[in-house]
Amino acid sequence: MYVLLKIMRCIAIFKDLERNPFRFHNMYYHMIIDMDKNGLLLFMIMCYAIPIYYVYSNYRSNHSVSNIICGDECKYYILFFMFLMGIGTLLYEMERNDTYSTIFISILLIGIYGLLFMNESHTIHYFFAFLVFLSILVFMIRHCYVTGCDVVLSSSLFIAIVVLLFIVTQMNKNIFYGEIIYLFNFAFFYLYLHFFPVSSTCPIGKERI
DSSP states (O other), X not given: OHHHHHHHHHHHHHHHHHHSXXXXXXXXXXXXXXXXXXXXHHHHHHHHHHHHHHHHHTOXXXXXXXXXXXXXXXXXXXXXXXXXXXXXXXXXXXXXXXXXXXXXXXXXXXXXXXXXXXXXXXXXXXXXXXXXXXXXXXXXXXXXXXXXXXXXXXHHHHHHHHHHHHHHHTTTSOOHHHHHHHXXXXXXXXXXXXXXXXXXXXXXHHHHO
């Protein structure tokens, strides 16, 4: 029942945002602030689902994800929902109570917003892309360490390293699917981490106490 109420609350937010896509009411701001980790994660997923939909619906044999999200037809919608997701993510990371994790996620968000503002014709676009890929990788390394090298998280980290190497070596070719696999692997890692059982002997558990 509690989770259902959270879902209904988030649906109400997005119905209003659909009618007023660039209006973010103070009442909704306070609703997000008051959410617990489960509610924040749900809010983040719903915000992230919108950009995924735009990428899927606008894919036309593009050579990279950036080639889609920087297009004028969906750039500002994606930026708006990524901004909302950024708020939810930072609040979520504050609940996680891990300073390093919050720093890495903040760098990731800066990289994402930079990618959206600067298209591929600007050299700085690739600097922001570097920030995104590196912050994801370092975040994963950090949490593999603090969870005692959990086998699932470690396997996900290994996949991320392999895929990132592929992306780097194929930079001048079509890397769209490599980027998609890298991002979805990170999404899986993040979701798994949410449900990871924390014990008093686990380093991350000690940081949260």
